[in-house]
Amino acid sequence: MDLDDGELMLRYARGDLRAFETLYQRHRGGLYRYLSRHTRNPESANDLFQEVWSKVIASRERYEPRAKFQTFLYRIAHNCFVDYCRRSTVRAEVSGDAQEDWQGSLPAPDDDRPDSRAEHAQTVARYKAALAELPAEQRDVFLLYEESGLSLEEIAAITAVGPETAKSRLRYAVSKLRHALGTASELSATRSEVVAVTAKAVPEGG
Amino acid sequence: MMTGPERDDEFEAYLRRRVRIDRRLRSLDRLEPPAELDQIIIGQARHAIQGAPPVPMFRAPRWALPMGMAATILISLSVLLDLGVRDAIRKDAGRPAVLTRAHSISAAAVAAPAPESAFPTNAAPAAIETAPWPPLSRTVTIEVSASATKAPAEQEAASASEASDNARSRVSEQVLATSRLRTGDASVSARAEPLQASWQAEAQMAVVTVIGTRIHQ
Numbered sequence: 339m340d341l342d343d344g345e346l347m348l349r350y351a352r353g354d355l356r357a358f359e360t361l362y363q364r365h366r367g368g369l370y371r372y373l374s375r376h377t378r379n380p381e382s383a384n385d386l387f388q389e390v391w392s393k394v395i396a397s398r399e400r401y402e403p404r405a406k407f408q409t410f411l412y413r414i415a416h417n418c419f420v421d422y423c424r425r426s427t428v429r430a431e432v433s434g435d436a437q438e439d440w441q442g443s444l445p446a447p448d449d450d451r452p453d454s455r456a457e458h459a460q461t462v463a464r465y466k467a468a469l470a471e472l473p474a475e476q477r478d479v480f481l482l483y484e485e486s487g488l489s490l491e492e493i494a495a496i497t498a499v500g501p502e503t504a505k506s507r508l509r510y511a512v513s514k515l516r517h518a519l520g521t522a523s524e525l526s527a528t529r530s531e532v533v534a535v536t537a538k539a540v541p542e543g544g
Numbered sequence: 545m546m547t548g549p550e551r552d553d554e555f556e557a558y559l560r561r562r563v564r565i566d567r568r569l570r571s572l573d574r575l576e577p578p579a580e581l582d583q584i585i586i587g588q589a590r591h592a593i594q595g596a597p598p599v600p601m602f603r604a605p606r607w608a609l610p611m612g613m614a615a616t617i618l619i620s621l622s623v624l625l626d627l628g629v630r631d632a633i634r635k636d637a638g639r640p641a642v643l644t645r646a647h648s649i650s651a652a653a654v655a656a657p658a659p660e661s662a663f664p665t666n667a668a669p670a671a672i673e674t675a676p677w678p679p680l681s682r683t684v685t686i687e688v689s690a691s692a693t694k695a696p697a698e699q700e701a702a703s704a705s706e707a708s709d710n711a712r713s714r715v716s717e718q719v720l721a722t723s724r725l726r727t728g729d730a731s732v733s734a735r736a737e738p739l740q741a742s743w744q745a746e747a748q749m750a751v752v753t754v755i756g757t758r759i760h761q
Contacts (some may be wrong), residue, residue, distance in 0.1 A: 358589045370577040
């Protein structure tokens with residue numbers, strides 16, 4: 339039987355390490371992606387990831403399952419990231435090296451063909467660029483929505499805004515990202531067509 | 545290019561589906577923390593609920609307690625015996641004159657048994673009442689607890705003491721017999737028997753004292 343996250347946290351507070359391991363396995367991926375895409379730097383993401391879980395561990399005895407565990411977890415993560423931005427705004431937001439590190443840590447695409455790999459790399463690069471261009475508030479809401487599985491109301495509570503504000507931020511973020519990815523796809527398709535036409539034309543001309 | 549808010553229907557569809565904004569980004573789901581980080585965090589969680597490792601404490605060997613108790617009891621007994629022996633010696637120190645008198649009486653009785661006429665008819669009960677039984681000295685008690693391991697000097701002293709003791713017994717028997725014959729008073733023997741019983745009890749106490757002395761030495 340799958341136990342509720344809150345129940346697992348309570349069990350861990352009573353000394354059940356297995357409960358914590360289950361809880362950790364459930365949320366490690368989403369939390370790590372949330373922090374990685376925010377920071378765009380694996381080292382910073384690792385530090386923040388560990389910091390968040392350390393705070394979860396430290397607050398085990400104060401935890402009360404009044405809300406979903408994800409809300410509790412991502413509130414901590416959100417606050418950690420805000421503190422991180424305050425500490426190192428320039429490095430977190432602007433560093434080109436950090437962006438390179440982040441791209442290098444991305445997994446390979448499912449399709450291992452060279453052209454698919456290249457296309458995937460381009461898509462990820464565009465996505466990354468578009469994400470980086472988003473205002474921090476919109477990016478935060480978008481990443482929370484994509485990675486945490488929380489509802490807009492819960493995201494609004496975490497980011498301390500009203501539900502409509504959160505929804506509006508998410509709407510703008512999704513629109514910009516889709517436009518960036520769609521536009522790039524169209525450009526890529528156009529370029530492919532040009533290449534194909536040129537390839538046909540060259541033998542005929544030669 | 546202008547990028548305004550999404551159309552409501554597309555955005556609501558995105559909210560309902562809860563999928564990635566673009567299918568091509570599904571590979572991003574495989575981004576996960578390194579295994580080393582997992583181990584660190586699980587280790588932190590374990591450490592938090594288990595606390596610091598217990599500091600090894602000094603533990604005495606298992607035999608220490610009974611050994612200590614036995615030693616304490618032995619020392620206490622020896623101290624008590626020592627005190628008892630000293631007390632007994634102190635008491636004995638105050639009786640040499642009485643002992644000498646008793647021995648001289650015994651010696652006289654052995655050397656020359658008195659004829660019946662030597663004892664006045666009415667003096668025998670008085671003699672029994674007034675002449676005390678010789679107090680026990682250490683020599684006497686050693687003789688009473690006679691064992692095969694006696695030193696030669698002690699054996700000699702013991703045999704001497706035994707002889708005097710026998711003489712003393714004979715004297716007391718003669719006195720009693722004379723008293724019975726002359727006076728026909730049965731109360732004399734009745735008075736003498738408790739005296740003999742007390743002498744035996746005193747001898748037993750002296751044996752214990754001597755054994756305590758030996759242990760102490």
